[in-house]
Amino acid sequence: MPAVTAAVAPPTPDPATVVSGGANVRPVKASPEAQLRLLELADLDAELTRLDHRRRSLPEVAQLAQMDTRAAELRDGIVMADTELGDLGREQTRAEHDVEQVRSRIDRDRARLDGGQVSAARELENLQSEVQSLLRRQADLEEIVLDAMERREAADARRAELATEQASVAEQAAGLTAKRDAALKEIGEQEAKAQAARTALAADVPADVLALYDRIRAQQGVGAAMLRRGRCEGCHLSLHTVDLNQIRAAAPDEVVRCEECRRILVRTAESGL
Numbered sequence: 001m002p003a004v005t006a007a008v009a010p011p012t013p014d015p016a017t018v019v020s021g022g023a024n025v026r027p028v029k030a031s032p033e034a035q036l037r038l039l040e041l042a043d044l045d046a047e048l049t050r051l052d053h054r055r056r057s058l059p060e061v062a063q064l065a066q067m068d069t070r071a072a073e074l075r076d077g078i079v080m081a082d083t084e085l086g087d088l089g090r091e092q093t094r095a096e097h098d099v100e101q102v103r104s105r106i107d108r109d110r111a112r113l114d115g116g117q118v119s120a121a122r123e124l125e126n127l128q129s130e131v132q133s134l135l136r137r138q139a140d141l142e143e144i145v146l147d148a149m150e151r152r153e154a155a156d157a158r159r160a161e162l163a164t165e166q167a168s169v170a171e172q173a174a175g176l177t178a179k180r181d182a183a184l185k186e187i188g189e190q191e192a193k194a195q196a197a198r199t200a201l202a203a204d205v206p207a208d209v210l211a212l213y214d215r216i217r218a219q220q221g222v223g224a225a226m227l228r229r230g231r232c233e234g235c236h237l238s239l240h241t242v243d244l245n246q247i248r249a250a251a252p253d254e255v256v257r258c259e260e261c262r263r264i265l266v267r268t269a270e271s272g273l
């Protein structure tokens with residue numbers, strides 16, 4: 001059965017809370033005004049929690065992480081394309097050089113044939129056969145050059161595509177960064193305002209009550225709740241008449257807690273007492 005008990009301070013070794021006789025707990029007291037401050041404090045704490053959650057869940061943060069991943073992939077892709085382009089360039093140059101060598105050898109052979117320097121039938125035949133074989137070799141090498149050129153073209157196009165996407169990703173990331181930073185700035189400003197208001201409010205609450213409130217808040221998320229029409233607004237449970245009677249009997253400066261959720265219950269004109 002929900003019962004309402006007088007709040008007690010946390011078992012802290014603070015000598016201010018230690019009463020004679022060795023007991024280290026004592027009822028916590030605060031003026032009704034100071035207790036109302038706890039509700040304002042709870043509102044501010046809820047706002048601070050909302051702001052913190054908003055900061056952590058900004059969509060731009062997740063989007064930027066995706067952009068970073070894509071940018072790294074694109075960087076790797078461009079490095080690979082550049083390496084491939086370098087390899088193909090060297091391959092093409094080498095093949096072109098080979099073509100040149102074969103060509104000049106053919107030219108030399110033909111000059112010998114045309115110059116009539118070779119008369120022996122056997123030597124003539126050998127020379128002609130060599131020219132035929134060199135021509136085949138030249139055709140093969142030219143094929144290699146052509147193939148390297150085609151592959152270079154394809155790699156060039158791929159690289160250009162990657163570079164275009166890289167520029168687009170960088171532009172989107174810059175836009176997202178600006179949006180994120182603006183949101184963070186706004187959150188920071190609201191947080192600073194709420195924090196300043198909280199500090200000012202907390203100064204009006206007795207230290208032991210504040211410590212109790214903060215301890216409950218650390219455990220439950222919300223440290224204090226209003227008693228509204230006989231119901232705890234922290235756990236939304238209605239109090240029994242006997243508990244309400246106990247609260248009615250409690251001195252106004254006695255800090256009472258909800259037996260169900262252990263939150264500080266703050267009495268107001270709307271409490272239905």
Ligand SMILES: [Zn+2]
Binds near residue numbers: 259260261263
């Ligand atoms: Zn409650």
